[in-house]
Amino acid sequence: MRIIGIDPGTLTLGYGMIDEVSGEITHVACGALTAPSSMQLPDRLYKIYGELREIIKKYKPDEAAVEEPFVAKNAHSAIAIGQAIGAATIAIIESGIPLHHYTPAQIKQSVTSYGRSGKEQVADMVCIMLNLKSLPHPADAADALAVAICHVQAKHVSSLLK
Numbered sequence: 001m002r003i004i005g006i007d008p009g010t011l012t013l014g015y016g017m018i019d020e021v022s023g024e025i026t027h028v029a030c031g032a033l034t035a036p037s038s039m040q041l042p043d044r045l046y047k048i049y050g051e052l053r054e055i056i057k058k059y060k061p062d063e064a065a066v067e068e069p070f071v072a073k074n075a076h077s078a079i080a081i082g083q084a085i086g087a088a089t090i091a092i093i094e095s096g097i098p099l100h101h102y103t104p105a106q107i108k109q110s111v112t113s114y115g116r117s118g119k120e121q122v123a124d125m126v127c128i129m130l131n132l133k134s135l136p137h138p139a140d141a142a143d144a145l146a147v148a149i150c151h152v153q154a155k156h157v158s159s160l161l162k
Contacts, residue, residue: 001019001020001021001062001063002017002018002019002020002028002059002060002061002062002063003017003018003019003020003061003062003063003064003065003148003151003152004016004017004055004056004059004061004063004064004065004092004097004144004148005017005018005064005065005066005067005144005145005146005147005148005149005150005151006052006064006065006066006067006085006088006092006144006147007067007140007141007143007144007147008066008067008069008081008084008085008088009081009084009140010035010041010044010045010048010080010081010083010084011034011035011036011037011044012032012033012034012138012140013032013033013034013048013052013084013088013140014030014031014032014138014139014140014141014142014143014144015029015030015031015032015033015052015055015141015144016029016030016136016141016142016143016144016145016146016147016148017029017030017055017059017061017148018130018145018148018149018152020152023156025129025130025149025152026130026131027130027131027132027145028059029055029059030136030141030142030144030145031141032138032140032141033047033048033051033052033055035047035048041080041083045083045084045086045087046087048084048087048088049087049088049090049091052087052088052091052092053091053094053095056091056092056095056097057095061097062097062098063097063098063099063100063151064092064097064098064099064100065099065100065101065102065147065148065150065151066085066088066089066092066099066100066101066102066147067101067102067103067104067107067143067144067147068085068101068102068103068104069081069082069085070103070104100151100154102147102150102151102154106150106154107122107143107146107147107150108122108146110146110149110150110153110154111125111126111129111146111149111150112125119139119142119143122142122143122146123135123136123139123142123143123146125146126142126145126146126149127142129149130145130149
């Protein structure tokens, strides 16, 4: 099964593609889709949507997982990230791929066994779990791979509980 993980953002949207076969996960691709801050938000969202559609067409994932926004003090940022999730959701659903959502704590817990891990610890564990020689760049790509790994582990737990 091929899974795409998405770390949403309006300036940078990270994506990470992994394959899972018989419990083994391997890295396929990762990167970031960017839109300049000089673009109006609707234009950035449309650009990210179009580029994500191309990534989906190229790699043909079977399922998708998206990180939900962490809402702290900046509601404006949370709303913008929610809009980026909407753009990604449309690209994913339009492609007929099942979509799953995970909170930042769920992702950190599944990758590092601690729901309050820092970004560096998550990136280090992604490298270890995927046997990568170097940290994925940019950090949004590492986060997206963590989202995909979280989905694989959630599916595994779900199948054990059945």
